[in-house]
Amino acid sequence: MPEPWGTQVTNWIVFDYGEVLSLRTAAVPKLAAAMGVSPETFEPVYWSVRDPYDRGCPDLEYWTSIGDQVGAKVDDALSAELTALDVAGWGQLAPGSLDLLQSLSDAGASLALLSNAPSAFGVWVREQEWAKLFKHTLFSGDVKVAKPDAEIFQLLLDKLGAAPEECLFFDDRQVNIDGARAVGIRAHLWDGAEAARAALA
CATH class of the missing domain: 1.10.150 (DNA polymerase; domain 1)
Known part of the structure; x- marks a missing residue:
């Protein structure tokens, strides 16, 4: 069911992974x-x-x-x-990420993951227990197109069955925020889990 996250009705909350939900690689x-x-x-x-x-x-x-x-x-x-x-x-979640995802899921939000990442990483993510909180995941390595290209955002919308304005997207790179906005998706530059909670309030 759509929820009034922020000032507009949002059917989908979409997160990037690397340096958003996760810490920067330690490898x-x-x-x-x-x-x-x-x-x-x-x-x-x-x-x-x-x-x-x-x-x-x-x-x-x-x-x-x-x-x-x-x-x-x-x-x-x-x-x-x-x-x-x-x-x-890339496997360590950032502090507060899991709590944010769990609280949004518990509140009835539909969550999706959109990540520029190789296919091998997508395989690993889908095996994680926390990945069950996402209704859909989309990895650039699987579709051979990446953010900030308009094509990957359109693939996301097709996968979700959603109009751009029904989605709220979080990413840590301004170029990806700009790419999302160019196709009509509402997007916020990531500044941590608590800032995301405020944006969704």
Whole structure:
């Protein structure tokens, strides 16, 4: 049933995952060590080639692209190890996130998750108990398109069966907020669980 979250009727509350519901990855030192390089060498490359990974490139291709730049050879076994470390590194929920999701769900809100993340991470999320609080999840790696592109927001709306104005979206990146607003979705820049509660009051 629609609920009057804020000043407009909202049928869906949609959350980003990384650095919204979760803490920033803690895996960089372990990933760098697995590749045999320093975190200072590894981390800039990890981020610089991340977008194609979020858009569906295979795990091995992503890790090989990093290895090529840092001077490390990546085979199937190392790729699998790196993928597991990477997924685990993004696995810690931020303080207050679970309480926020649970309270919204208990109040009857329909929740969805929209994340720029590789398919391997989507598999892990769907196995978590807290993922049951979401009626729908959508990961960029599965659909090979990512925020802030209009296409992924349209895929979300199609999945939810919702009009843009019926959705309220939280993300930590202004470019993604702008992308959501460009297709008519109401969007708030994430500033923590308590600020989200205030926005939903």
